[in-house]
Amino acid sequence: MAISVVMPALEIAQETGTLLAWRKKEGEQVAKGETLLEIETDKAVMEIEAPGDGVLVGVKVQAGAVVPVGKTIAWIIAPGEALPLEAVRPNITTPTATVPPRAAVDLRNAIHRHDASLAKISPKARRLAKERGVDIGKLRGSGPSGEIVAADILLEAAHSTSAPTDVEPLTSIGRLMAERTTQSWTTVPHFFLVREIDASAIVAAREQLGPVIQTTNGVKLNHTDLLIVLVARVLAKHPRLNASWSDGSIRLNPEINIGVAMAVNGATVAAVIHKADRTKLGEIAVQRRDLTERARTGRLRPSDIAGATFTVSNLGMYNVDAFSAIISPPQAAILAVGRIVDRVVPVDRQPAIRPIMTLTLSCDHRVTDGATAATFLNKVAEAFGEPEKWLS
Secondary structure, three states: OOOOEOOOOOOOOOOOOEEEEEOEEEEEEEEOOOEEEEEEEOOEEEEEOOOOEEEEEEOOEEEEEEEOOOOOOEEEEEOOOOOHHHHHOOOOOOOOOOOOOHHHHHHHHHHHOOOOOOHHHHHHHHHHHHHHHOHHOOOOOOOHHHHHHHHHHHHHHHHHHHHOOOOOOOHHHHHHHHHHHHHHHHOEEEEEEEEEEOHHHHHHHHHHHHHHHHHHHOOOHHHHHHHHHHHHHHHOOOHHHHHHOOOEEEOOOOOOOOOEEEEOOOOOEEEEEOHHHOOOOOHHHHHHHHHHHHHHHOOOOOOHHOOOOEEEEEEHHHEEEOOOOOOOOOOOEEEEEEEEEEEEEEEEEEEEEEEEOOOOOEOOOOOOOHHHHHHHHHHHHHHHOOOHHHOO
C-alpha cells in the first residue's frame, strides 16, 4: 500500500515548511527511518526520516518550495506497485471562455494590479501581512511561481516604517523567539532567586575529570557539562521544579530532560539532553558537543529541540556576571549561570580569594513557591560544592 510523504508539523502553530533538499532521488529505494529530505521551519533546518520502506515516487515539489503543513509531496510504494491515482492524475484546468476585447483588457489590468484576492501567498505570509498591516496587493512574491512568502512581508514591513533609523528584519528564528519570550513574560508570573556560590570544587572537578573524559569519550569537558549533570540529579529529588503548567494544573514530568540554551542564527534555541539524570558525565559531554555543532550549522533534528522539562542557560563564556532568564513554557523554571570570577570573600573570618559563580533561578509562581524553589537552589549550591558525591 502506498505511503504518502507529507510536509510535517514540527512546531506549535506551524503553517508551512520550506523544502530545502531531497536526500533521495525519485525512483530510489528508501528504508524506514532513513533521512529522506530536509526542511526549514521557524526554528531550524531539520532532517525528516522516511515513514516506510519502498521506492520514492510521484515527487510533487522541488527544493525551494514553500509547502503547507499536511500537503502530500511524494509517495513511497512497494517495488512493482502501481502509482497512487493522485500521483498520476493530470492537472484539471477550466476551459477558457471567449471574452470580448474590452473585457480581456480589464481582466489583464486586474491581474497586473496584483489584487489581494488574486495574489498567491503562503498561509504564514498572509498571517504576517495582517499582523503588520502590509498590503499584499502591492507586492511581487519571491517564492516559487511568484508566491508571496513570509520574508517578503517582513521586508516590506521594514521598508514601510516611518522611523528614521535603519530597521533590521528579524530572521524566522528570531521572530519566533521574540513571540514566545513576549508570551512567556506577559503570561507567566515570574519570580527570581539569586545565589552566589564558591566554584572551587567545580573548577577542580573539571581539571580532574577533563583528561579522563577526553581519553574515554574523545571530547573536551566544560563547565556546562558539569552543570547539566548536577542540576539533573538535584531535580530528581525536587520534582516540583521539573514540573509543567498545563491547562490550569501542575503536571509532574516523568523524565528529566535538560534544555541547554544555544546561540544560533541571531537567536537562541534550547537543545535537549534527554534523561540527563540517568546519563553519565562523559555521554552528556558528547551529546552537548554534537548538539552545539548541529545548532551552529542549522542541522538540529526535531528530537534535538523537543521535550525539555528544565533549562540551563550559561553566559559565563561571554563574561556575563549574572542575568535573569525568561522561562520557556510549559517549563516551571530556568537556571541562569554567570561567569566564574575571582573575588575576595571571607573564609574562616579571614579574607581570601575564591572563584565565585552567580546563579539566578527564574520560577513560575503557579507551579512553585519561594520556599520550595529556595530549597532546590540551596541543594544545587551544595552539589556544586561537593560534585564528587553527586557524580559517583
